[in-house]
Amino acid sequence: MSASEFSFKIIHQSRKSRARVGIIQTPHGIIDTPNFVAVGTNGTLKAIDSIMASSLGLQLMFCNTYHLMLQPGTDIIKQAGGLHKFIQRSMPLITDSGGFQVFSLAYGSVKDEIKSRGKKQHNNSIIKITEEGVLFRSYRDGTKILLTPELSVAAQKDLGADIIIPFDELPPYHITRHELENSLHRTHRWEKRSLDAHLHNRAGQAMYAVIHGGLDKDLRAASAEYLSRLDFDGFAIGGSLGKTKQEMVELLSFVVPLLPREKPNHLLGIGDLLSIESGIRFGIDTFDSSHPTRCARHGLLFTSTGMLKILQAKNRDDFSPIDSLCSCLVCQQYSRAYLHHLFKAHEMTGYSLATIHNVAHMIQRMADYRTQIMNNEL
Amino acid sequence: MSASEFSFKIIHQSRKSRARVGIIQTPHGIIDTPNFVAVGTNGTLKAIDSIMASSLGLQLMFCNTYHLMLQPGTDIIKQAGGLHKFIQRSMPLITDSGGFQVFSLAYGSVKDEIKSRGKKQHNNSIIKITEEGVLFRSYRDGTKILLTPELSVAAQKDLGADIIIPFDELPPYHITRHELENSLHRTHRWEKRSLDAHLHNRAGQAMYAVIHGGLDKDLRAASAEYLSRLDFDGFAIGGSLGKTKQEMVELLSFVVPLLPREKPNHLLGIGDLLSIESGIRFGIDTFDSSHPTRCARHGLLFTSTGMLKILQAKNRDDFSPIDSLCSCLVCQQYSRAYLHHLFKAHEMTGYSLATIHNVAHMIQRMADYRTQIMNNEL
Numbered sequence: 001m002s003a004s005e006f007s008f009k010i011i012h013q014s015r016k017s018r019a020r021v022g023i024i025q026t027p028h029g030i031i032d033t034p035n036f037v038a039v040g041t042n043g044t045l046k047a048i049d050s051i052m053a054s055s056l057g058l059q060l061m062f063c064n065t066y067h068l069m070l071q072p073g074t075d076i077i078k079q080a081g082g083l084h085k086f087i088q089r090s091m092p093l094i095t096d097s098g099g100f101q102v103f104s105l106a107y108g109s110v111k112d113e114i115k116s117r118g119k120k121q122h123n124n125s126i127i128k129i130t131e132e133g134v135l136f137r138s139y140r141d142g143t144k145i146l147l148t149p150e151l152s153v154a155a156q157k158d159l160g161a162d163i164i165i166p167f168d169e170l171p172p173y174h175i176t177r178h179e180l181e182n183s184l185h186r187t188h189r190w191e192k193r194s195l196d197a198h199l200h201n202r203a204g205q206a207m208y209a210v211i212h213g214g215l216d217k218d219l220r221a222a223s224a225e226y227l228s229r230l231d232f233d234g235f236a237i238g239g240s241l242g243k244t245k246q247e248m249v250e251l252l253s254f255v256v257p258l259l260p261r262e263k264p265n266h267l268l269g270i271g272d273l274l275s276i277e278s279g280i281r282f283g284i285d286t287f288d289s290s291h292p293t294r295c296a297r298h299g300l301l302f303t304s305t306g307m308l309k310i311l312q313a314k315n316r317d318d319f320s321p322i323d324s325l326c327s328c329l330v331c332q333q334y335s336r337a338y339l340h341h342l343f344k345a346h347e348m349t350g351y352s353l354a355t356i357h358n359v360a361h362m363i364q365r366m367a368d369y370r371t372q373i374m375n376n377e378l
Numbered sequence: 379m380s381a382s383e384f385s386f387k388i389i390h391q392s393r394k395s396r397a398r399v400g401i402i403q404t405p406h407g408i409i410d411t412p413n414f415v416a417v418g419t420n421g422t423l424k425a426i427d428s429i430m431a432s433s434l435g436l437q438l439m440f441c442n443t444y445h446l447m448l449q450p451g452t453d454i455i456k457q458a459g460g461l462h463k464f465i466q467r468s469m470p471l472i473t474d475s476g477g478f479q480v481f482s483l484a485y486g487s488v489k490d491e492i493k494s495r496g497k498k499q500h501n502n503s504i505i506k507i508t509e510e511g512v513l514f515r516s517y518r519d520g521t522k523i524l525l526t527p528e529l530s531v532a533a534q535k536d537l538g539a540d541i542i543i544p545f546d547e548l549p550p551y552h553i554t555r556h557e558l559e560n561s562l563h564r565t566h567r568w569e570k571r572s573l574d575a576h577l578h579n580r581a582g583q584a585m586y587a588v589i590h591g592g593l594d595k596d597l598r599a600a601s602a603e604y605l606s607r608l609d610f611d612g613f614a615i616g617g618s619l620g621k622t623k624q625e626m627v628e629l630l631s632f633v634v635p636l637l638p639r640e641k642p643n644h645l646l647g648i649g650d651l652l653s654i655e656s657g658i659r660f661g662i663d664t665f666d667s668s669h670p671t672r673c674a675r676h677g678l679l680f681t682s683t684g685m686l687k688i689l690q691a692k693n694r695d696d697f698s699p700i701d702s703l704c705s706c707l708v709c710q711q712y713s714r715a716y717l718h719h720l721f722k723a724h725e726m727t728g729y730s731l732a733t734i735h736n737v738a739h740m741i742q743r744m745a746d747y748r749t750q751i752m753n754n755e756l
Binding site for chain 2: 042045048049050067072088316317333334335340342347351
């Protein structure tokens with residue numbers, strides 16, 4: 001473990017797009033960018049342990065402060081010597097502020113909201129949003145919890161991830177321009193308070209701002225302009241990116257160029273393969289998403305020739321590996337037929353092996369993108 | 379992989395009990411005895427893969443022919459090149475005949491039956507028991523399946539485990555002396571037919587007889603006497619061993635001395651720690667059981683000082699390993715507090731890590747027993 005500070009260096013800027021290859025340096029090692037950030041909400045990826053995740057070469061892992069606050073409690077993790085030590089991860093970690101979870105568990109996802117799902121939860125979980133912060137009920141035991149910028153940062157200091165996120169509001173998708181503007185300004189005040197709390201005791205951590213403003217370009221521009229004037233180490237793009245991939249692409253093509261070129265850019269919670277590829281072209285450096293691990297547990301395996309649905313009957317007697325071009329330990333050892341069998345038999349081993357493969361695939365895919373960028377092919 | 383035949387060699391006979399240290403040689407390597415045999419019903423241990431099981435030093439793994447017949451089908455596994463290849467296990471395997479599952483899924487376990495559970499299933503699953511075999515309904519899709527000694531052996535030839543088991547009847551616990559005797563004689567005829575089918579094409583496999591006779595000592599003696607005259611490579615003790623540990627101990631102390639001393643003895647489906655220790659004293663060489671892996675998934679962790687219930691609140695801030703004397707990778711890396719957290723958060727990773735530990739513990743415990751026997755301390 002090196003005690004070096006956070007830094008970002010651009011190694012190569014593609015001549016074909018805004019894509020770039022870079023290296024983020026953190027106290028727990030480097031992150032080659034562009035890269036995929038797997039999500040381990042509760043301090044573990046679903047179905048594989050930290051040692052396995054590291055041995056696959058996963059350079060950055062995303063944990064959720066909200067969940068860890070409620071279970072086991074950030075006090076316990078602090079006592080353990082921090083999140084790296086608690087979960088036995090020697091490589092870099094990023095935590096979020098807890099804000100996203102508080103709001104998304106209340107509103108449901110944008111998709112839920114568009115389909116009018118998830119409204120019922122709202123009344124139950126968020127009690128009050130004030131300038132101070134958010135008062136909500138724990139999804140675990142119903143106890144009332146106040147989350148403020150300062151408390152979120154304190155929790156993230158207890159966790160000690162290499163990269164932390166300021167407390168922000170995730171406004172509902174259905175909202176007036178006026179409400180969105182009010183939300184954005186409050187988010188800016190919250191992010192500033194978070195940054196101040198962080199800078200009071202940097203403790204080797206980096207903090208990325210979260211650009212908000214929903215689908216409103218003026219507000220996005222205002223957000224980028226305001227936040228990039230503050231002493232943040234990187235910039236994450238949050239909030240609603242629209243209902244469709246086209247809206248997202250349109251928004252990214254507008255927002256990313258407004259961010260400081262020399263700082264790393266992170267796209268929050270977007271990790272499907274198409275979005276990653278277009279995000280890279282716009283200059284996004286890191287992408288966190290539970291998509292590849294969730295797909296794995298549903299038997300959707302990523303391959304160099306597309307998605308393999310392992311439960312399909314055609315895999316029953318297919319003794320070839322998931323992907324003959326993949327060098328992961330699953331593809332080196334096990335056949336599609338065996339994976340198909342494990343999924344049919346509902347064996348947890350199947351979920352673990354599928355997760356190992358999909359994470360390994362993402363890591364390899366990102367390395368391939370870096371090569372393409374170095375060659376000005378992307 | 380050596381192509382050597384099956385053999386058993388006694389290395390040391392304890393001067394303190396009937397316990398002995400031995401080596402079973404199989405085409406896929408040796409099994410040091412006494413040893414624990416983990417159960418991987420569907421061709422995997424629950425929550426850990428074959429490579430991990432082997433790397434823990436699990437020398438013999440038990441798979442269930444009944445389950446593998448129904449899913450994926452022994453034809454598929456034969457096509458894959460056999461069970462070792464299908465599940466990527468280079469070390470020894472043992473399969474059962476399918477009989478136990480057909481009957482136990484019908485009757486429920488002895489415990490279920492004593493408590494009058496599981497009766498309802500009976501009417502649904504076993505359609506007819508004849509001299510030919512058993513006609514039953516698949517628990518998966520309700521299709522009718524006939525299982526006979528010859529079909530069971532053919533299935534086990536497709537699977538290609540190092541040790542196979544003849545087809546037997548598991549009589550219900552509540553049964554008259556006359557019915558038990560009839561069942562025993564039919565089982566003997568079925569085992570003889572199984573042996574004949576096996577000897578017709580040995581294919582490097584060994585076959586263990588299954589001694590039956592329930593709690594009736596005369597019938598147990600008759601079973602041992604009859605089966606030990608046949609050309610079996612080892613002897614497993616099956617059927618009901620009583621309601622209590624005391625009944626089991628009493629029965630084992632009577633039955634084991636009736637078996638040929640120079641052949642390996644296996645105790646079917648008994649794997650709790652106390653039973654293993656007393657079984658070893660009577661000269662049992664191998665024990666298969668899903669007990670340690672099932673305990674693991676319920677958060678019951680084996681330690682050198684007794685059972686640790688990981689979900690207990692006292693583990694919340696206990697940063698020591700599960701067992702400070704254990705050298706398994708879980709104890710080397712993770713704390714009780716982290717395992718407690720993973721179980722509280724219902725993370726599959728917790729089940730995997732607990733399983734790794736309990737299997738490693740059993741393997742270490744059996745090695746310790748072998749040392750004690752070598753020293754005439756057991």
